[in-house]
Amino acid sequence: MTARYSWRAGVGFAVGAVLLFAVAPVALSDFRLSLLAKYLCLAMVAVGIGLAWGRGGLLTLGQGVFFGLGGYAMAMHMKLADAGPGEMPDFMQLYGQLDALPWWWRPFASPWFALPATVLLPMLVAFLLGSLVFRRRVRGAYFAILSQALAAAMVILLIGQQGTTGGTNGLTDFQGFFGYDLDDPVNQRMVYFIVAGVLLLLLAIARQLMLSRYGELLVAVRDSEERVRFLGYNPANVKLVAYVAAAGMAGLAGALFVPAVGIINPALIGIVPSIEFVIGVAVGGRATLLGPVLGAVAVAWAKTALSEEFPAAWTYLQGLLFVLVVAFLPGGLASLVRMVRRRRPPPDPAPVSPAPVVSPQEVRA
Amino acid sequence: MSGLVVRDLRVVFDGFAAVDGVDLEVAPGDIRFLIGPNGAGKTTLVDAVTGLVKATGSVRFGDDELLGRPVHRIARMGVGRTFQTATVFEELTVLQNLDIAAGAGRGALTLLRRRRSVPVSVEEALETIGLAGLRDKPAGALAHGQKQWLEIGMLLVQDVKLLLLDEPVAGMSHDERDATGALLRVVSADRTVVVIEHDMDFMRSFANTVTVLHAGKVLSEGSVAQVQADPAVQQVYLGVS
Amino acid sequence: MTVIVSQLFTGVSIGAVLLLIALGLSLTFGQMGVINMAHGEFIMAGAYTVYVLQKVITDAGWSLFVALPLAFAVAGLMGVLLEVLLIRRLYARPLDTLLVTWGVSLILQQLARDIFGAPNVQTRAPDFLTGNIKITDDLVLSNNRLFILTLALAAVVALTVALRYTSLGRRIRAVVQNRDLAAVSGIATGRVDRLTFFIGSGLAGVAGVALTLLGPIGPTMGTNVIVDAFLVVVAGGIGHLKGSVIVAFALGTLQSLVEYSTTVSVAKVLVFVAIVAFLQWRPQGLFTLRTRSLA
Ligand SMILES: Nc1ncnc2c1ncn2[C@@H]1O[C@H](COP(=O)(O)OP(=O)(O)OP(=O)(O)O)[C@@H](O)[C@H]1O
Numbered sequence A: 001m002t003a004r005y006s007w008r009a010g011v012g013f014a015v016g017a018v019l020l021f022a023v024a025p026v027a028l029s030d031f032r033l034s035l036l037a038k039y040l041c042l043a044m045v046a047v048g049i050g051l052a053w054g055r056g057g058l059l060t061l062g063q064g065v066f067f068g069l070g071g072y073a074m075a076m077h078m079k080l081a082d083a084g085p086g087e088m089p090d091f092m093q094l095y096g097q098l099d100a101l102p103w104w105w106r107p108f109a110s111p112w113f114a115l116p117a118t119v120l121l122p123m124l125v126a127f128l129l130g131s132l133v134f135r136r137r138v139r140g141a142y143f144a145i146l147s148q149a150l151a152a153a154m155v156i157l158l159i160g161q162q163g164t165t166g167g168t169n170g171l172t173d174f175q176g177f178f179g180y181d182l183d184d185p186v187n188q189r190m191v192y193f194i195v196a197g198v199l200l201l202l203l204a205i206a207r208q209l210m211l212s213r214y215g216e217l218l219v220a221v222r223d224s225e226e227r228v229r230f231l232g233y234n235p236a237n238v239k240l241v242a243y244v245a246a247a248g249m250a251g252l253a254g255a256l257f258v259p260a261v262g263i264i265n266p267a268l269i270g271i272v273p274s275i276e277f278v279i280g281v282a283v284g285g286r287a288t289l290l291g292p293v294l295g296a297v298a299v300a301w302a303k304t305a306l307s308e309e310f311p312a313a314w315t316y317l318q319g320l321l322f323v324l325v326v327a328f329l330p331g332g333l334a335s336l337v338r339m340v341r342r343r344r345p346p347p348d349p350a351p352v353s354p355a356p357v358v359s360p361q362e363v364r365a
Numbered sequence B: 001m002s003g004l005v006v007r008d009l010r011v012v013f014d015g016f017a018a019v020d021g022v023d024l025e026v027a028p029g030d031i032r033f034l035i036g037p038n039g040a041g042k043t044t045l046v047d048a049v050t051g052l053v054k055a056t057g058s059v060r061f062g063d064d065e066l067l068g069r070p071v072h073r074i075a076r077m078g079v080g081r082t083f084q085t086a087t088v089f090e091e092l093t094v095l096q097n098l099d100i101a102a103g104a105g106r107g108a109l110t111l112l113r114r115r116r117s118v119p120v121s122v123e124e125a126l127e128t129i130g131l132a133g134l135r136d137k138p139a140g141a142l143a144h145g146q147k148q149w150l151e152i153g154m155l156l157v158q159d160v161k162l163l164l165l166d167e168p169v170a171g172m173s174h175d176e177r178d179a180t181g182a183l184l185r186v187v188s189a190d191r192t193v194v195v196i197e198h199d200m201d202f203m204r205s206f207a208n209t210v211t212v213l214h215a216g217k218v219l220s221e222g223s224v225a226q227v228q229a230d231p232a233v234q235q236v237y238l239g240v241s
Numbered sequence C: 001m002t003v004i005v006s007q008l009f010t011g012v013s014i015g016a017v018l019l020l021i022a023l024g025l026s027l028t029f030g031q032m033g034v035i036n037m038a039h040g041e042f043i044m045a046g047a048y049t050v051y052v053l054q055k056v057i058t059d060a061g062w063s064l065f066v067a068l069p070l071a072f073a074v075a076g077l078m079g080v081l082l083e084v085l086l087i088r089r090l091y092a093r094p095l096d097t098l099l100v101t102w103g104v105s106l107i108l109q110q111l112a113r114d115i116f117g118a119p120n121v122q123t124r125a126p127d128f129l130t131g132n133i134k135i136t137d138d139l140v141l142s143n144n145r146l147f148i149l150t151l152a153l154a155a156v157v158a159l160t161v162a163l164r165y166t167s168l169g170r171r172i173r174a175v176v177q178n179r180d181l182a183a184v185s186g187i188a189t190g191r192v193d194r195l196t197f198f199i200g201s202g203l204a205g206v207a208g209v210a211l212t213l214l215g216p217i218g219p220t221m222g223t224n225v226i227v228d229a230f231l232v233v234v235a236g237g238i239g240h241l242k243g244s245v246i247v248a249f250a251l252g253t254l255q256s257l258v259e260y261s262t263t264v265s266v267a268k269v270l271v272f273v274a275i276v277a278f279l280q281w282r283p284q285g286l287f288t289l290r291t292r293s294l295a
């Protein structure tokens, strides 16, 4: 059983790798490939949401916060690297309010600080917030609303601190990525390959988490938190792991989004984008491994395709997607796939028919 | 084995004392039945012992004071319970249910790895509760009685020393009751058991000692025969209700 | 001294706005447990009701007073429609309700954009609300703030009376406390739900009318207020009107006092931190409705 699983997973990962690393770069133009890189970044966030929400029941409407933390951490580093040692980033000089770099910008000059920070900073914030709210059994809708409020608060803070955060414009106009010129298509491709590789890595991590004993425990907590407590576990810790993992994934996604797309700003991380992360997951199938990824890419692609020419139509469609999928197909498209599969006879019928029920008395006799 | 000692236990909901100064001693290895009319405070008593509701007084299991500790800590001290309505993890299989119950002490590394083999205790419990053939079925698909057995099985693998069962045979067929009773005998061999029940036949067949609760207070206590002969009990069961 | 008093007044009037936008939610979310993200768009609908009405009734004073009941009815009917078409199917899935109603709110926003245009529009305030009342030289209370405060308090009183002393109110509370028991006692729970939703959504419409007095209105105005509204109800506690009232005024005052010493954005963030801290202390909100469910 386990062997079959990992065999299939191996093939799946191989197919995914071939598609991402061999087919896509050949089949797609530079422009489309960089679009795909953007979608794959969004898909990374979706992997985390699938884990936290699909498996853990934690509807987090504030993943934009973690995406943003990762993104800003990376962007700050790239800005400082562009400016050169000891210099202030261009936008700060433009606003001209500051004489020196703010203290909290300084450590980001070092890649040794900035790179780990893109992941660890979001995880730390998730850990702090999560330990507070989960321990006090704030859950369900309360948790969803709090996480959404966090996104709102972060955006307000970013916009309010225009001089040091770039305000509504955010951070943009990057020239280099660790010494490589980002205008060069070859380097853009390299960024794409990194993004694709990281996505596969995150999928592997999520898969391990879902299939492990922890994954089973997470589902148990989702379905009956109190019951788990009576078995001697602290559900707060179980949820915390999923939440922190999802935050780390979102942070990494944000960090790669910056070189891939060239911008990070409050409009990308507020309430609206945060909840848009969720719709892709719902469309694809919240409790599955691949569903969130495919759903996120499909929704992002549809958005690009439609929203430029027919912005109104796109908003209606997005609204309808929320309504129809969540209300009438809560398992997402993955549940359709499963239904089709069930029609066909199972490949190995051996373990299907259960042994007759033995009552405890018969066992004793 | 340890016994349960409850002293002057009080649970108050908005001024209403659901458990009103209960003293209770359950000897190690006893099968104690807790009976009483609806609303007597039986479930609330168990809630207090397992940490679900706030209470005053004292609840000692062995040498440990239970009151004031969080639910999961009490569970780790070897106190387990079932619920009036069976609660199992419906989307997980029987095996997964048991495996989770068996694993509260697992370290992070074990948790993050996959289950390669079925733990011995789980295998044994599957046999004991008679669900070995259904191990890969989702627990949600089990019959009502089977869910109750699964819950008891979860307590077994959890390796609790004190079992608190809330109406384990409610809604069961006659055969299922007998099977449950037999199961009770098996599990009580090296554990202290407290059973809440309304079913008097079931109590007569399987109780060792009985405590009658009424309006949050202990009304009577003793062997089945003693309790049945107690006029106060007859008054509550026949006179009032 | 006067500074503090005038900041307090600002706080109270911020609180009044919070209260108005949260009051309907404290009914639909607080009493029924429905997370309706389209509540903000019902507020928007109330605001646009004023805008449309002023095309017919040019006198700003009259239009305001006609708009109050009309917006109540418009938003209320939208709420009932939403309840009947979607929410009713989702009572067992509160988190999914949140996402579904978010979709509805997107659609309603786009409808507003298509009908009224994307840019914000301005409504006219009646003359008697444009002035101020001068208490002392430093302490000036603006009429429209006072009006909103009065409106909020009137809405609270009306709602309290309705919940406490009418048979509908008794039935609503019965359904909140024990749906099954209410059903077997002969209460048509479905109808009670719809009525509750009508009133809760209608109150959003009234809040929308009030918001027209404070600034321009636009398709996204609902999104801007919905989070605040939910926070008020969450911190106030499910099933308790007075919790929402107290929290709304407390948050308003906090916001205005912090704003005075720092900036608006810092104040907003601090308010959020305050709520998280508050929930550490009272995870169920200020007032709790005790139930026995295990979940
Ligand atoms: N959370 C609570 N809040 C308020 N009152 C409660 C709560 N839990 C229980 N009660 C009340 O406490 C009393 C005792 O309830 P309990 O469930 O313990 O009775 P019981 O003996 O288990 O009854 P049954 O045989 O019906 O299960 C009842 O009157 C009940 O209404």
Ligand SMILES: [Mg+2]
Pocket: B042, B043, B044, B084
């Ligand atoms: Mg009971």
